Amino acid sequence: MGIYDFDTVIGREGTDSVKFDAAPRLKGRNDLLPLWVADMDFRLPDEILEDLHCRVKHGIFGYTEPGAEYYETLQSWFQEQYRYRLETDWNTITPGVVFAIGCAIRACTEPGDAALIQPPVYPPFAKMIRGNGRKIVNSQLVYENGAYRMDFDGFERTILAEKVKLFILCSPHNPVGRVWTEEELLRIAGICERHGVTVVADEIHCDFIYPGHHFTPWLTLPERYARLAIVCTSPSKTFNLAGLQLANILIPDETLRSRFQREVHACGYGPPNAMGLAATEAAYRKGLPWLKELIAYLNGNLDFVRTFLAEKLPQIRLVEPEGTYLIWLDCTSLGLTRKQLNRLMEDKAKLWLDHGDRFSAETALFERLNIAAPRAVLERAMRQLETAISKRT
Ligand SMILES: Cc1ncc(COP(=O)(O)O)c(C=O)c1O
Secondary structure, eight states: OOSSOOOSOOOOTTTTOHHHHTHHHHHSOSOOEEOOSSOOSOOOOHHHHHHHHHHHHHOOOOOOOOOHHHHHHHHHHHHHHHOOOOOGGGEEEESOHHHHHHHHHHHHOOTTOEEEEOSSOOTHHHHHHHHTTOEEEEOOOEEETTEEEOOHHHHHHHHHHHTEEEEEEESSOTTTOOOOOHHHHHHHHHHHHHTTOEEEEEOTTTTOBOTTOOOOOGGGSOHHHHTTEEEEEOHHHHTTOGGGOOEEEEOOOHHHHHHHHHHHHHTTOOSOOHHHHHHHHHHHHHOHHHHHHHHHHHHHHHHHHHHHHHHHOTTSEEEOOSBSSEEEEEOGGGOOOHHHHHIIIIIITOEEOEEGGGTOGGGTTEEEEEOOSOHHHHHHHHHHHHHHHHHHO
């Protein structure tokens, strides 16, 4: 038994939550159990909330900037969790990782240049490339025997053929749940170095790694590879702080960093959100015990979903995740079209998941399930799915 409570179901309706309250706008209905967008239905522990209460009590919220303690806290976190030394001047704060990706695209490419992604992948990568007038180039991950891997030859061929300037790596990978090994990262790093490709390494999910797997931070690769990269980190997934809008973007190479910072400033972004700053510092300073229990709880949720599917819904294949709280479900064996699968999930099972066609055309018959919810919520979701499927047959 741990000391933190992840079992209590806390209502989030009426808090302007995108996950819960945007249903009428996005779905035109309000009867779905939301297990979609990547935030968690867990409350932060009191020791972190205390610092936020203290900041609120002060009552003055003028422009803020991180002080020495902020950087020391960050340094200790990355040193203790990931065994690398973070230099203070590597860091640029942005209001989020997607914002930073947009800036990186503009900093490292010209309009019309090609930027490469590995679908199925988090949809805003493509949106940012397209939105900034660059060309999206895909190197599809290979799905074989229920698992995903990179296609290294195809990756290099595509870089050459399309004169790719920028690669956006999702590490760990959302939605397929891969935690790339050091060997895999070294291979793509070598290819990117050979062809002068800048790497945006989105490591936002790096704190969620399941037992038996090991996360390799890009910045622990040899220095010549570390220098190729803009590494996106954030406490927002780890500590459920997305609404407080703060990411730490790490860039060891000085020239690359100043190009990136020019783009951030050109957007008019300067002093960060005061509450985001306070929350980040408190979370990285005091949050580790909570995080450890959270990961064990998520592992229990994963066990529950895995067992339920194997015993009751073998037509749905779990793509075994190595990390992240996003579970990728292969629903191909249900024998439905995408439209029919939507009807099954929404009209019959009353579940709001992220549909696979958002991540790539090839994965139209997949669903992404967010398991960062109390176990009772997942049990309800699985029962609703079982009933919907049993009624169909
Ligand atoms: C891979 C990945 N990157 C970035 C984000 C969002 O980051 P932010 O809210 O900081 O823009 C998400 C959220 O789901 C994500 O999964």
